[in-house]
Amino acid sequence: MTAWWWAYRDVVTSLPDSFPDSFLDQPVRGFLEELAARTPTPGGGGAAAVTGAMAAGLVAMAARFSARQLPEAGDLADQADRLRFMAAQLADMDARAYTAVLATRGPERKEALLAAAMVPLEIAAIGARVAGLAVRVGEAGNPNLRGDVVTGAVLAAASARSAACLVDINVRLGELDPELSRRAERAATDAGDAAERVMSTEHAGQEH
Numbered sequence: 001m002t003a004w005w006w007a008y009r010d011v012v013t014s015l016p017d018s019f020p021d022s023f024l025d026q027p028v029r030g031f032l033e034e035l036a037a038r039t040p041t042p043g044g045g046g047a048a049a050v051t052g053a054m055a056a057g058l059v060a061m062a063a064r065f066s067a068r069q070l071p072e073a074g075d076l077a078d079q080a081d082r083l084r085f086m087a088a089q090l091a092d093m094d095a096r097a098y099t100a101v102l103a104t105r106g107p108e109r110k111e112a113l114l115a116a117a118m119v120p121l122e123i124a125a126i127g128a129r130v131a132g133l134a135v136r137v138g139e140a141g142n143p144n145l146r147g148d149v150v151t152g153a154v155l156a157a158a159s160a161r162s163a164a165c166l167v168d169i170n171v172r173l174g175e176l177d178p179e180l181s182r183r184a185e186r187a188a189t190d191a192g193d194a195a196e197r198v199m200s201t202e203h204a205g206q207e208h
Contacts (some may be wrong), residue, residue, distance in 0.1 A: 010107045011157075022092050023050075040102060045116075045166055046121050049087050054161035055082035056130045058152030059137055066141030073141070080133050087126050087159075113174030118164035120170075121180055122188035127160025129193030131194035138198040146201070153198035160191035 023031055023042055031050070035042050060080035066073045097116040104112045136155035138146060164184035171181045 018093065022093065023095070024194055041095035041098055041126075042091065043098065044162060045120050045123065046091040048120065048127075048159045048163045048166070049091035049094055049163075051155050052087035052123055052127050052130060053084045053091070055127070055134075055155035055159060056080045056087060056150045059130055059134050060084065060153070062133065062137050062145035062149045062152065065135075065145045068142070070137070070141050073137075076133055076137060080130065082131050083126050083133075085198045087123065089132075090119055090123050090126075094123075103207045110174045110176070113182070114176055115169045117167050117170035117174065117176055117180050120166035121184050121187075123163035124160040124167065124191070127156045127158075128187040128190040128194070129177055130156035131191040131198070134198050135194050136202075138201045150198055153195040157188075157191040157195035160188040164188035184205060 017060065021045060023034070026034070031042070040151045054202045057080070063070065063077035063080060066076075096114075097112070097119045100112040101109065101116050131153050134149050134156065134170060138149040138153065140150065164181075164187065167184035168181045170176065171178065
């Protein structure tokens, strides 16, 4: 886990106890209803985080079904599991960070916007890493799970791209360091390239 993970985890989890229970403890239907409700959270960041977590879950599953084809399948599955955990936690962290933005004014708002930018930046980075794992599983893993790997890669790329857009918004609002946007864009590009590579592998397999 990055140094940012530990630093900002403390910041965005220190809000009042009145903050709603974890989105992760809800049934899927409940989360989708909250997503559609006229409430500030969950929003785009939470959706991107959950999408990234689902992508990691699919890659982990495909890796576990690839033990015969891939000697490193267990390690790939473990890596995907760790990314799934991190992405899932970021759904709550994003909501807390955005709540802090809404609650602050003046000089403190810039600090809150920085936290709100760093959460999707981490989501984008996770998306790129998940898509990279999908490439490895897709190219040499169990061909019967190729559709799941493709889905995981595409979802990871979507998670990264949407998160990068959120980083841009917060950087502009807070007049933050543009390097944050550049880092997010690199992650989104890497994730997209990886997804294209996985889809190309799928098409090549169908041609045979």
